[in-house]
Amino acid sequence: MKRIIVSVTNDLTTDQRVDKVCNTLSEMGFKVLLIGRKFKNSKNLNRNYNTFRFKLLFNHGFLFYAEYNLRLFFKLFFTKKNILLSNDLDTLLPNFLISKIFKSKLVYDSHELFTEVPELINRPFVQKFWLTIEKNILPHIKNCYTVNSEIAQIYTTKYNIPVNVIRNLAPNYHKKIHLESFAEKIKGTKKMLILQGAGINVDRGAEEAVEAMQYLENCVLYIIGTGDVISTLKNKIKDLNLKEKVFILPKMPYLELMRYTQIADLGLSLDKNTNLNYEFSLPNKIFDYIQAGTPLLISNRKIIKEIVENNNIGKVIETHNPKEIATCISVIFKNEKLYSKWCQNLAKTANIYNWENESESLKNIYNNLK
DSSP states (O other), X not given: OOEEEEEOSSOSSSOHHHHHHHHHHHHTTOEEEEEEEOOTTOOOOOOSSEEEEEOOSOOSHHHHHHHHHHHHHHHHHTSOOSEEEEESGGGHXXXXXXXXXXXXXXXEXXXXXXXXXXXXXXXXXXXXXXXXXXXXXXXXXXXXXXXXXXXXXXXXXXXXXXXXXXXXXOOOOOOSSSOHHHHHHHTTTSEEEEEEESOOOTTSSHHHHHHHGGGOSSEEEEEEEOOTTHHHHHHHHHHTTOTTTEEEEOOOOHHHHHHHHHHOSEEEEOOOSSSHHHHTOOOHHHHHHHHHTOOEEEEOOHHHHHHHHHHTOEEEEOOOOHHHHHHHXXXXXXXXXXXXXXXXXXXXXHTTSSHHHHHHHHHHHHTTOO
């Protein structure tokens, strides 16, 4: 049985992409070890594969990355392995070094345009540091995949390497089973909006979504997840007296999250065009909304727009003005015929965009590693 070590810098609890990949690799017969980190409030894991989480002294900034990468290097050095799977640029250096020392096969999964995230584009020194790692390692990567064709083409053009595409598709999901009492408790007779994700950060439209609730009646908004702007959102809710209309919940296990997603009436994804990473992003939540049968309201970002419009499963909005967002939402809920058509199309779309189909491409990659 071939051993594969998968590494990521988060605490593993809510990383859907990595969990799906690890489960697929286990089904293929690989012995999987997933490595991450553990916080004081991290939940226990119950997985079909082995996991290991570092308890670190530092959890933010340069010292965190330095400590994590150093400890990851030695963990990889002293653990049996045939294949290394590095998730994102912040785990790539130790994986690359170990692959050279032990002549192990290395796979790189780029979840986003890492060096173009907003946390880096305004910090040129830090961005240059990560770009240096990227420029010196990626040209030597033989097995690489990312979340969509646009990002794949950017890496291919920039580093002259082949890049496959494995999208963040959600598993085919059984919808709205015995959720009537849960829906009654969470939203009552009101319409429910949902914005979910592990990266509710600056320029992702969360602030505008909250402000839009001032202009909506008989409607509630649930924001579920973590991110840089959560404290800002809480202050905004307080200042605008929206505590009865906007609710913020922490990140939660996938099956629990999907209970909320399924009872929502509209799923939001409102990223702004402030960086290439957001312009070409393909967030997990898009496919969660699809599997939950929840129509979408999205901003005009290239990849997401194509999916929504080509399948006619929601509305693309051209503005981030809160009042105009509210008007758009009101119009959506009034047009029952169009809304019903979106719901019908979502049922068909869920049978196309799901992990069961996408995992076949993943299997092909690991069956033909170079």
